[in-house]
Amino acid sequence: MRQFELAPAPHTHVARDVTRVMRQVLLALLPSVLLASLLLGIGALLNLLLAIGFAVLVEAYCLRLRGRPVWSTLQDGSAVVSGALLAMALPPLLPWWITLCGVIVAIALGKHLYGGLGMNPFNPAMLGYVVLIVSFPVFMTRWPDAVAPAPGPWPVLHYTLTGTLPASTQLDAITGATPLDHLRNQLRLAWTWSEIRAGVYYGPLGGAKWQWLNLAWLAGGLWLMSRRIVRWQIPVALLAGLTLPSLVCTLVAPDRFPGPMLHLFSGATMLGAFFIATDPVSASTTPRGRLIYGFGIGVLLWLIRSFGSYPDAVAFSVLLMNLAVPLIDRHTLPRRYGAPRA
């Protein structure tokens, strides 16, 4: 008689695993990081490396405090991805300790306090970002100028490490308004959208510089979609939720409301649609629920951009819809097998 090991069925598994998924998300993000470093300065890359490093340290520390296996859990890659997504949202001109604060909020408060990966109701990176923008509004709204050339590496490095610029550089010389900032200010000054659009802050698609970043995020997102890592429902619904109200309003009042193209290719729209809102843990899990969730983010994004007090609103929109996820999930259970079609 020969003895054998026991294991529950099923006995076969697909090759895909969480670690691989996270690695591919990072890979899809890489082109936009390089592009951001070119357009907005080396700070984008610097933020990325710092945030990932901090995220791994904070994750390891939290796991140790919670008595969980540190090394094997780190390998799921979720901390690296959270760090990277937070970094993509940060201005590329930021002292290191602000990045650290954001990472601590994202990983320790946003994830581990709720019970670790899979249990967090909020998108950790966006939670970190929102805490930073309400705590450090001055730092968090200081972006490299959208029309000037990218700041050189030395001032950026100096600023990141010390929070001050080298004596030879003026802050005003390298920072300025983002296209969405500019749009906001000009509309307030009663300029019409067609007049604003003619300025240097806008390119053929959307805001200067950001239109190319959005294209890079879109390309990475489509690649993830083709690999079935991102399902189509959330991005498509989000972009539809943003397009629909902006289209209606621009048709009704073309002077006051920019059209969908500007919204789609400015700010962090594509990053939000393909990388942030699609975080499966904090998103709705039912097929219909994902459509509602994505559409809700899109509409909120447009509302806050158009009427709120922040120029961009991916983080707020995502967090608000995170709140609604349990409700959405509850009311979008798939039709029971065998139940009559409603």
Next chain:
Amino acid sequence: MVEIEPTPHRFPGGLTLPGHKAALQTAPIEVLPLPDELVLPLRQHPGAPALPLVAVGQRVEAGERIAAAPDPLTADLHAPAEATVVALERRALIGAPDAQGQCLVLACAAPGSRGEPPAADPGAGAIDTPAAQIRRRLAAAGVAGQGGAAFPAATKAGVASASQPRLLILNGAECEPYVACDEALLRTGAAAVLRGAEWLRRAAGATAGVIAIEADKAAALAAMAAALAATGWTHWRLQRLPVRYPAGAERQLIQLVTGEELGAGRLPAEAGIVCHNVGTAYAAWQALEQDRAMTHRVVTVTGGGVARPANVLAPIGTPLATLIEFCGGYTALAHRLIVGGPLTGVAVADDARPITKGTHCVLVAAPADLSNPGPERACIRCGDCVAVCPARLLPQQLLQAARRDEDDELARQRLFDCIECGLCAHVCPSHIPLVAHYRRAKALVRGRQRDAAAAAQAKARYEARERRLAAEAAELAAAREARRPGRPAAPSEVGQAQDRRAAIQAALDRARARAQQKPADAPPDEEPPAS
């Protein structure tokens, strides 16, 4: 020539899996030489264990009935060969790691012999025996479902006939990877399978039949098309199923063929449908046209852990080790012994256990067959499981409910709709054994339901007893009262004087009434009440 139609419908979820069947798709069915010993578990069916009809030391003939079904959910057992009953004892069985059960152990009279091969001629002629008679003969031959559950065929046909079914579906999907025994039967004995299916159709009183075979079994489809053309039967159709697991699961198969979704609470018979497996149809043909009981079946023995994979015709009760030895023994890679397919099969701890009527596959898995899942991680709610679930569940939310073990939430997430196909755990990127969690939750819920039912019954009994005792006591008191109406009330009672007067009045009334009822000349038969 008969047209092979595509199935007109789809089922939700599902997945196309690599088949791993190529080696067995052309091989013949090999006949296992009779083993020294056969171990027949008395419990092979959903019902209660069969009752042994033979004593230890008794000699039995091939095909002799050796255990009788105590209820319609169990089938009779027959001796696969001439043998001596050497023991009636508990043996380890296929199932849970500690599964055990009473078995009849037979020592074969002529081990090594090949027995008579199945007749080559499938027979011809009309099948017009009355349905009830067919069912009796199916029951007498112990024919049971060969797809896994071993449900008695006669009972299934009987239940279905009550609802006058419109359709019998012959399930030749064999959708699980590695398993190839039904396909082998279809390739080599399509005419016999078809005649068996026709017997089963008559037994259930179904008006029409559909033979459903997965599209990747071209030889089986062609053989069945030829067999069907030869009979000229127009009430049978042949359909090609999509190669999509689990196309052969009963509810999914019914949906593919008829478009109807059969909810968890409904039986196929309620929808006018009865499904039988290809192997069962072959056994029905043997029972009705060859007069042979269901003592053998075809088993696929396969996987990287066995030297020579094969489809083997083996007696029920053959130990796994004997089958594997016949197939060249273990290779150095033999790693896990699975009875059934890789998605739903059960791993067993050793190879001493015997095959039963429902055993269709023995998978001796090498590490390469198993794709080691890696460490279990947290669920990230990615929803891959939702996309493949054929019962339209939300497996990740069902998992949370199962971990919390809350009846309400488990019911909301439709725990008992789960058909345990295994796809959710197969695709899970966090390698969570979801099906194992669901099985455990189902067992816990069933246990609680049993406990609740037992408690409710105990409560009902207790209350009935209390009521009965109270009624008896009241009756007794009333009788006592009637016999001694003048008994003085307890001195402590309030208003005892009125009570006494009332009692006296009542007694007088009774006496008067009695006097009126009696004939005037009759003597008084009892003392007049004292007043």
